[in-house]
Amino acid sequence: MNLSFFDQFASPCLLGIPLILLSLLFPTLLLPALDKRWLPNRLSALQLWLLNQITKQLMMPLDKKGHKWAMILTSLMILLLTTNLLGLLPYTFTPTTQLSMNMALAFPLWLATLLTGLRTQPSATLGHLLPEGTPTPLIPALILIETTSLLIRPLALGVRLTANLTAGHLLIQLISTATLALLPLMPTVSILTSSILLLLTILELAVAMIQAYVFVLLLSLYLQENI
Amino acid sequence: GLLSKQHLMDVRLRELPAWLATCDFSPQGLLGGVQRAWISYYNKYINVKRGGPAGISMLLASYCLLSYGWNYQHIKGQRWRKYH
Numbered sequence: 001m002n003l004s005f006f007d008q009f010a011s012p013c014l015l016g017i018p019l020i021l022l023s024l025l026f027p028t029l030l031l032p033a034l035d036k037r038w039l040p041n042r043l044s045a046l047q048l049w050l051l052n053q054i055t056k057q058l059m060m061p062l063d064k065k066g067h068k069w070a071m072i073l074t075s076l077m078i079l080l081l082t083t084n085l086l087g088l089l090p091y092t093f094t095p096t097t098q099l100s101m102n103m104a105l106a107f108p109l110w111l112a113t114l115l116t117g118l119r120t121q122p123s124a125t126l127g128h129l130l131p132e133g134t135p136t137p138l139i140p141a142l143i144l145i146e147t148t149s150l151l152i153r154p155l156a157l158g159v160r161l162t163a164n165l166t167a168g169h170l171l172i173q174l175i176s177t178a179t180l181a182l183l184p185l186m187p188t189v190s191i192l193t194s195s196i197l198l199l200l201t202i203l204e205l206a207v208a209m210i211q212a213y214v215f216v217l218l219l220s221l222y223l224q225e226n227i
Numbered sequence: 228g229l230l231s232k233q234h235l236m237d238v239r240l241r242e243l244p245a246w247l248a249t250c251d252f253s254p255q256g257l258l259g260g261v262q263r264a265w266i267s268y269y270n271k272y273i274n275v276k277r278g279g280p281a282g283i284s285m286l287l288a289s290y291c292l293l294s295y296g297w298n299y300q301h302i303k304g305q306r307w308r309k310y311h
Contacts, residue, residue, distance in 0.1 A: 004308070007301065014297045022297065026290055030283065032269065042278045089287060091295040091302075 027082035080212035106157035117226025168204040
């Protein structure tokens with residue numbers, strides 16, 4: 001029974017301060033505040049470009065009322081991107097592997113989109129529970145199904161992010177353990193395993209970025225339906 | 228008077244205790260010291276016209292080291308473990 005493989009997800013404490021605090025505060029150092037200049041330095045220029053691309057991509061399908069959500073969605077995107085990518089460095093802690101944190105991000109934002117819809121256009125929001133053109137006998141069943149799918153959205157959002165990152169980190173740890181264990185016994189197999197590890201790391205980099213994007217994209221889609 | 232105005236890098240080794248006595252160790256003082264240290268690092272390595280990856284890489288490396296130090300008590304148990 002290998003308890004130690006899951007120990008990487010337990011937040012260690014030093015002097016009573018958990019590492020999760022450091023991993024949540026560290027990204028702020030990497031995002032410098034803007035000076036009064038237009039192009040302050042290369043880091044800021046790159047980040048401004050990235051922020052522009054993200055904002056354009058997210059806000060294009062939304063109408064003017066949805067643009068009020070621009071700041072929260074882009075800051076959420078930046079948070080998820082930085083925490084996911086920083087978690088791939090050795091010995092660092094990824095706060096987004098904790099289901100509590102992802103549910104705390106997903107649930108209030110989903111609820112906000114739902115309540116916005118129920119307040120501004122209640123009949124249209126309830127009308128989403130029945131797709132157009134369904135045959136009449138199927139209507140009760142379909143309403144139940146659509147309601148379930150609506151209520152399960154925050155759970156899906158949170159668990160998707162958690163599961164993807166946790167699985168990736170576990171795989172990296174397992175394969176690196178295998179590589180190190182095989183090194184004295186069968187060096188050629190160890191080299192093969194290390195090439196798998198390299199490919200997996202590239203995959204994890206991609207997954208870190210994609211999962212952040214998917215989270216925010218789905219939220220913006222839920223917003224589009226309801227605003 | 229003159230000693231407190233010098234930066235840490237300009238203080239001679241034998242003057243170090245005297246310089247430390249002039250420091251402000253209250254919470255605001257420490258916070259101000261941390262802020263000045265960060266701003267001087269930022270302006271020296273990152274806030275330059277043609278910066279490279281060096282500034283950010285040093286920051287990330289120090290983050291890795293700090294995380295290692297934070298985890299040390301837990302990692303110490305892994306040294307002599309037979310099956311990981």
